[in-house]
Amino acid sequence: MTRRQKYAVCLGANGERCAELVPKGTGRCRKHRAANDRRYVRIGDDVYRSKRWQGVRRTVLRDNPWCAWPDGCKELAVDVDHAIPVGETDDPYDVANLRGLCKHHHGVVTMREMRDRGAI
Ligand SMILES: [Zn+2]
Numbered sequence: 001m002t003r004r005q006k007y008a009v010c011l012g013a014n015g016e017r018c019a020e021l022v023p024k025g026t027g028r029c030r031k032h033r034a035a036n037d038r039r040y041v042r043i044g045d046d047v048y049r050s051k052r053w054q055g056v057r058r059t060v061l062r063d064n065p066w067c068a069w070p071d072g073c074k075e076l077a078v079d080v081d082h083a084i085p086v087g088e089t090d091d092p093y094d095v096a097n098l099r100g101l102c103k104h105h106h107g108v109v110t111m112r113e114m115r116d117r118g119a120i
């Protein structure tokens, strides 16, 4: 092991443990990334369909009407994004973890997250 640890144990998925080593920051081995991706979709569906989400979403867009893209963006926010992805956060309704994004940037973030999870 080098001084700076470069590998971490796979986080597993759906309560399943896994001893496989993956590059640090990757989170999961291929198999568990796929399993976790299915879990994301399911959790996301539950959250986005809920009444509570509709209320939280409205609050975020009302308080922060402009796209929160870090590099700056002058578009109006139309989508609410989870900074910590919806499948990873303990509280998907925590406004501190939410930010409004314009359509374009929400697409960028979503694609990036899917790529990080190995979904695409
Ligand atoms: Zn694994």
Ligand SMILES: [Zn+2]
Binding pocket: 067, 068, 069, 073, 074, 075, 101, 102, 103, 104, 105
């Ligand atoms: Zn934007």
